[in-house]
Amino acid sequence: MARSDSRERILDAAERLFAEQGVAATSLREIGTNAQANPGSIYFHWKTKADLVRDVFRRRLEPLDAERVSRLDAAERASAPDPARLEEVLEALVGPMLWIASGSDRGGPGFLRLLGRTYNEPDRDLVRMLRRDHGATLERFRAALARALPDLPEEQLFARFHFALGALAYTLGSEASSHLALGRRRRPVSGRDVLRELMPFLVAGFAAPKASSSDLRASA
Amino acid sequence: MARSDSRERILDAAERLFAEQGVAATSLREIGTNAQANPGSIYFHWKTKADLVRDVFRRRLEPLDAERVSRLDAAERASAPDPARLEEVLEALVGPMLWIASGSDRGGPGFLRLLGRTYNEPDRDLVRMLRRDHGATLERFRAALARALPDLPEEQLFARFHFALGALAYTLGSEASSHLALGRRRRPVSGRDVLRELMPFLVAGFAAPKASSSDLRASA
DNA sequence: GTCTATACCACGATAGAC
DNA sequence: GTCTATCGTGGTATAGAC
Secondary structure: OOOOOHHHHHHHHHHHHHHHHOOOOOOHHHHHHHOOOOHHHHHHHOOOHHHHHHHHHHHHHHHHHHHHHHHHHHHHHHHOOOOOOHHHHHHHHHHHHHHHHHOHHHOHHHHHHHHHHHOOOOOHHHHHHHHHHHHHHHHHHHHHHHHHOOOOOHHHHHHHHHHHHHHHHHHHHOOOOOOOOOOOOOOOOOHHHHHHHHHHHHHHHHOOOOOOOOOOOOOO | OOOOOHHHHHHHHHHHHHHHHOOOOOOHHHHHHHOOOOHHHHHHHOOOHHHHHHHHHHHHHHHHHHHHHHHHHHHHHHHOOOOOOHHHHHHHHHHHHHHHHHOHHHOHHHHHHHHHHHOOOOOHHHHHHHHHHHHHHHHHHHHHHHHHOOOOOHHHHHHHHHHHHHHHHHHHHOOOOOOOOOOOOOOOOOHHHHHHHHHHHHHHHHOOOOOOOOOOOOOO
């Protein structure tokens, strides 16, 4: 390409290292070395580290957002004038992550891990950037879920949407074998398998009865 | 106390700053200043930063583990020889977090945020420490869930346990107003409220039908 | 037990040769 | 467009006075 390929190599290396170690713990020197480029040359392509980080996410999130919105549009057109069904909305939200995972040119499982971790990222600037650039997509899904579940109060829908994103993020962010040592047994947990398991869990959770008769005790 | 109180002040300040900024982004200088102690004096109490981090978590996780196990024991005794019911097991897992949130001497909401973030922490050493010291508790809960849901294949139970931990972690780790700008409306999302919402979501998710007829597509 | 002072190093970022 | 050399800052950690 016209721009040189070291730019892409640097983005690839940064993405991989960010996923493995976190953004804060990854230095530009390390990225440069891993990309077989000189750390100094990063500053030809980007002004600051924050700018590089932004582009690492943008390169993957823009196609992901587009794919999600496109599937949601299709589902809503198909069922119009009725709202899209719960399963369809969730499919449009979760399915594209499988699409990401299956193509190494779209980031693959490595980017999913990075994305999962980033949902909980304490870095304020990074969070602000993600919200600004990609918050609108999630808001569209929240609204679609509200239409699919008209009887669920807004606060509860909101909470459940959070739980769903959490389940998704945590699952993607963890390594294949959980870092919390749940079970020693060997399990072939591919991204595809996990996301397929996730669907019925989320559908049931969203459709759960809204009243919580559960007397959750604070004290023993 | 005999040991001096600067030790506790340092632990308090570290806990708060870790929750706000993340472990990697918080320096010992900053902790010392916030604790009204000299950064250098941290090295009297701990050998390295990693040791301090370990104690920040230990101070809160040991009571949390004990409370969780104690409630699970009680539930299992009450229903013996039958296994504890799904709701009871989940209550023993989630309820103690509410107990944590309600007492500032147990960390309060601040520690819950830190804990939520840490589930996705990229720091390998920290993760190894948490697994070593507290993995046994989660394994006990996984086993109790398996007994409560004898018909669910092990892989699926495992995946759903992951989803549950993810929903919990993400919810706790996020600020009250989601960082992803879902809805602009004001919501009073206390820790107590959110955890109460979580219970029916998890119960329904775990009890969901196991077969996934969903044809999750990878391509558009 | 807590402080000051400081060593040492890696970081992000810049300047300028090529 | 990429490299080397280097700056200033701020990180962890240590030594030693009090």
